[in-house]
Amino acid sequence: MRVFRGHSRPVPASVVLAIGNFDGVHLGHAALVKQLAEAAARLQLAPTVLTFEPHPREFFAPESAPARLSTLREKLELLTDCGVSQVMISPFNAAFAALTADQFIEQVLVRGLRVRHLIIGDDFRFGRGRTGDFALLQAAGQRLGFTVEAMGSVMLDGERVSSSGVRRALAAGDMAHAARLLGRPYIMDGQVTHGDKIGRQLGFATANLRIKHNPLPMSGVFAVEVGGLGDSPLPGVANLGIRPTVGGTRPLLEVHLFDFDRDIYGAHISVRFVHKLRAEQRFPNFDALKAQIAADAVAARAFFKL
Known part of the structure; x- marks a missing residue:
């Protein structure tokens, strides 16, 4: 796996990109990465993930941030197992948090990652004040030369697979249910x-x-x-x-x-x-x-x- 830290220097070539925290790399994340790999193979570009360190909630409210399911090293290992070949780790600091949605698109996605196709979860929000959404990305893509698709939630027996759900299962000591949501122990x-x-x-x-x-x-x-x-x-x-x-x-x-x-x-x-x-x-x-x-x-x- 190739790992890039920060977006000040562009990646070597255009990418197909998925964005997320990927904490725990559960079944929902795995489905997103599978969709990423299929699009990357179709477009013959590197399947790439953009993730953040620390978790945004650790930056904004460290006293009430959720428990970490995976360290950065564990996350990278799990993403490698899912077939990701490139990861950009964006430091989540005051400067990054201050980026507007338009600045995030232009500085991070277009200049830094040279994105050609973008895949996001259905609840993804970005930019200062969380003002960026799927519609804004679509409009920007038409203007700047990339396409966007959203992936719906992954459901398991009527439950949305999420990092929060994994945390609840672990806190309750239900290791079997946590393993079902993660796709592994x-x-x-x-x-x-x-x-x-x-x-x-x-x-x-x-x-x-x-x-x-x-x-x-x-x-x-x-x-x-x-x-x-x-x-x-x-x-x-x-x-x-x-x-x-x-x-x-x-x-x-x-x-x-x-x-x-x-x-x-x-x-x-x-x-x-x-x-x-x-x-x-x-x-x-x-x-x-x-x-x-x-x-x-x-x-x-x-x-x-x-």
Whole structure:
């Protein structure tokens, strides 16, 4: 994948473009990318995505911004899996937020991305005050030489597939429904780092990943599958949260892999959350924590039928 940051320098060649936040890259996003790929093949142009960093709501109202489903790296990996060959990441800052709808079209779409064909979701709004819409894009395209199409919502059993819907499912601990909306289990990935070795003291060595999702879309103890360490995912049990029993304050993902003893420090792994076992909780002492971790491991093994 080719990644461009900012729109001050134009991309090398004209593109077919889809625009969105693509947080989580769910089934609706996948359908949009499929439509993008078909149009790009028809026009023999590179299928390209324009996305924003940070999420616009994080810029305008950081105190009430929604939980991030995917980090920028995770988003790019998921878009690559969907077949996107180019992504432009537009920094969402004060200067960008101040662009009028017409300035966005002329500076970002036409000059920066050299757009020939544009595909947007049916609820897409843009420009200062969110004044830009499909009709404005169509009129501008006739004047500036690009065409526009809108894609309707993707529905699943009567529910509109959306990042908000995925967040609700994760917050409720309904991993199966989140996976239906995403088209795969919910995933977090990262590099295995050295921790405080408390897991070893408790008899359960863990692979520790510092998590950049803040606030977390969910927390608790989960049955998980871990990719990146072999030909097939490995089963395990994971705690995602701040670890209140040991006085933790930063989000951490701790994964205990079953029947596994390799040194994997520095490895980049992906953790698939397939079933929630319980909420994160504070225990009165290490003995109570150790007993619960053992029970969690038994429950996760039972889930995987190990």
